[in-house]
Amino acid sequence: MTISTEKELSDFVATASGPLCVRGGNTRGMVQDGTPLSVAKLSGITLYEPGALTMVAQAGTPVATVQKALAKENQRLAFEPMDYRGLIGSKGTPTIGGVFATNTSGPRRISVGAARDFLLGVRFVDGQGAIVKNGGRVMKNVTGYDLVKLMAGSYGTLGVLSEVSFKVLPRPETQASLVLHGLTDTDAVAAMSRAMGSPFEVSGAAHNPKSEQSVLRVEGFEDSVSYRIEQLKSLLKNNAPEMSVLDSKASAAFWDTQRDVSAFHGVDGDIWRVSCKPSDAPALAAAAGGAAHLLDWAGGLIWLRMPEGCDLRGRLGAFDGHATLIKASRSTKERLGMFHTESKGVAKLTAGLRARFDPRGVFNPGLMDAAA
Structure with a gap:
């Protein structure tokens, strides 16, 4: 289902009788069952105030559209979101809602912060079809600040973003x-x-x-x-x-x-993304068994190319961080899970949040579970 207005989105979710597979530009290789729900046509910049370093856009707005508008004012998305298309072989179109829903942040994260640190406000539809507005359009407006942060990186499991407001920064000379x-x-x-x-x-x-x-x-x-x-x-x-x-x-x-991790575009094998303490990176890379890898974030982020179907988490063992499976066959993702196993305490909090925001369990069910 493709919707073009927030009201259509609300009505569709409210009447959904089964799982929904929430999508923006479909550029991140997520796999799960359910009726496709795309917000790609919910698009357009609704407010841009260069002097206030603030932009508001509907969730399906292409990232390229946002970047083009910012470039005219010599501004940019400071957190440098990566483009996953070459890595996973997708022909989709990255959207600004997808960037914030997945908290996609690039190399500059170590100096300016992650995507969620620039998110000022959100509008979204919860699991019962209610339209929720939280946060504001300027940095001093901190109403609902924690909820805004919560939506960033939730991968559409708590609600479907319909609009985001965010801070931008000047482009350096x-x-x-x-x-x-x-x-x-x-x-x-x-x-x-x-x-x-x-x-x-x-x-x-x-x-x-x-x-x-x-x-x-x-x-x-x-x-x-x-x-x-x-x-x-x-x-x-x-x-x-x-x-x-x-x-x-x-x-x-x-x-x-x-x-964009261009070194791993079009290669064989599975692609993993490991977040860790920088000081642990050399040992973790070695534990991966000599796999091809790249370090970013001064060592806090490791990209690895592993043999197809390899359980990297099993090789690494327990460490202070997490390993996310980015590119692999559907069977491998279902067997290993895209995301790392949560601790018992975090898992309990996660379950409580999902029960509150999506009591019917219709949004991307199973996506963020550690394994099928």
């Missing part, structure tokens, strides 16, 4: 990246950690073990960027024997590929 060559995972994490702890405002920190390149991004006014690059060189001279610098154009191109 320029950027550059310092590349450290020849580092192991352990040495790269140490260098990235040192850079992130410095006063030089690093906005991206990634490592590619295959090329043995660790890349640190700085953004801002041109003089400031040049100064901070030189300071980082001095700071890290004992961490890396060889360094080079990517200019603005090359830096932007690198971070686009890093954001």
